Amino acid sequence: MKIAVLGAGALGCAIGGTLAEAGHELVLINRNPAQVAAIGQHGLRMRRPEGESCVGVQAAQSAAGLGPVDLVIVLVKSFHTREAMAAATSLVGPQTVVLSLQNGLGHEDILADIVGRPHVLAGKTYVGGVQLAPGHIIAGTAGKETLIGELDGQISPRAQAIAEAFNGAGLRTTVSDNIxxxxxxxxxxxxxxxxxxxxxxxxxxxxxxxxxxxxxxxxxxxxxxxxxxxxxxxxxxxxxxxxxxxxxxxxxxxxxxxxxxxxxxxxxxxxxxxxxxxxxxxxxxxxxxxxxxxxxxxxxxxxxxxxx
CATH class of the missing domain: 1.10.1040.10 (N-(1-d-carboxylethyl)-l-norvaline Dehydrogenase; domain 2)
Structure with missing residues (x-):
């Protein structure tokens, strides 16, 4: 699956890096040039209880020049949602899913305004991430649940495909009919x-x-x-x-x-x-x-x- 993480701070890198380790094609988007430069030069370093790993993954400061992907995972701060997504519409093709895993409520409406409600999925994650240094994080993924779902409560093939990709990477994910x-x-x-x-x-x-x-x-x-x-x-x-x-x-x-x-x-x-x-x-x-x-x-x- 071709995936972009919009707002690749500690949490975005924990999820994105884990998906990249499982073989998915990832781009981590973060406005911080130090984060992008460190990942570009040394890869993304992820510390877990069982040890440290490093994964080669693409990082960029913006979506400029990047074409459509299968999935956009939105993890920017809530108050940056509109600005960030409006600047990243080049990532969204006819079949692209835009999934918010942000805290709070209301992002799905902002995203729907920009990309159209049919593209939007909502979710909640209990995965954690701690930034140690640019390009170096603690990834708290083990046993942490993520729930995703369609806004209308349908159990759709696309939601199931995303859950399958996440589960295959070791990110425990359930599709909810009551997201x-x-x-x-x-x-x-x-x-x-x-x-x-x-x-x-x-x-x-x-x-x-x-x-x-x-x-x-x-x-x-x-x-x-x-x-x-x-x-x-x-x-x-x-x-x-x-x-x-x-x-x-x-x-x-x-x-x-x-x-x-x-x-x-x-x-x-x-x-x-x-x-x-x-x-x-x-x-x-x-x-x-x-x-x-x-x-x-x-x-x-x-x-x-x-x-x-």
Whole structure:
């Protein structure tokens, strides 16, 4: 399969590099010239518990000059989705599938605006990646699940073919007939902790010891569940506190959410695709979301205060 990873940071390289090792034709696209140069000169170095490997793989700073591929895996930061895909339409031919494995909700609509909804598949992955240096990553792929699916819930031959390619490379992948439900389940986890941890600047240990924070988080999750119910989305959660507890399961007290990490690095967050997605869907379906609206407003204020 001919595959392009749009947004080949640590996670994109972990997935793309693993697929390249299995014999697929890969191009890793990353705007960072140091990442591209290192991969071009030395290959992609991937560290796993069983040792380190190096795979020769094409890397580029943009899609310019690259023709259509079978699959585009989109892993850019949420707020770069429109700009990145608009600059990469040369990758999309008549049969190309564009698969978002990004965090949050709403990327599939942006991608559909640019390439057309029939090209778009949605997904969620629990694969991890850590950047050690340009062209050198830790690949957390073993036993980590990826779920993909058609937006209309059909089990399509193309989704099955992608899952087969992923599974053949050792990336455990399932085709879901309820990918929106899968995405909402993951969204509830992010809604529970992302904003409250970022506003308070607290890691999980102290965050989970303050009853008022828990009450706010659970209320935000309940709003999201009410919106999902109004939209006809099938969730696996029946009680909002379960999402709050699941968010911290197995994580150390010093764990920080990705949203808090973004603010600490002086970067804007993916709030528009997390609590902001609850707002948009709530407006669409006539469900009030005042807690999520307040959390979004607070994060927007913190972003505005970042040094420019």
């Amino acid at each position: 929106l439900g899968v995405m909402w389940d993951k969204l509830l986890i992010n809604v529970a902790t992302g904003a409250v941890s970022s506003i308070t600047r607290l890691p999980y240990g102290p965050l989970y010891r303050i009853p008022e924070i828990e009450a706010t988080a659970v209320a935000a999750v309940q709003e999201a569940m009410d919106v999902a119910a109004a939209a006809g989305v099938r969730l696996s959660y029946t009680e909002p506190r379960a999402a709050w507890l699941k968010a911290a399961a197995g994580l150390p007290d010093d764990f920080k959410t990705s949203m808090l990490q973004s603010l600490e690095k002086g970067s804007v967050t993916e709030i528009d695709f997390i609590n902001g997605a609850v707002l948009r869907w709530g407006q669409r379906h006539g469900v009030p979301t005042p807690v999520n609206q307040t959390l979004v407003a607070c994060i927007k204020g913190l972003e505005a205060a970042l040094p420019h």
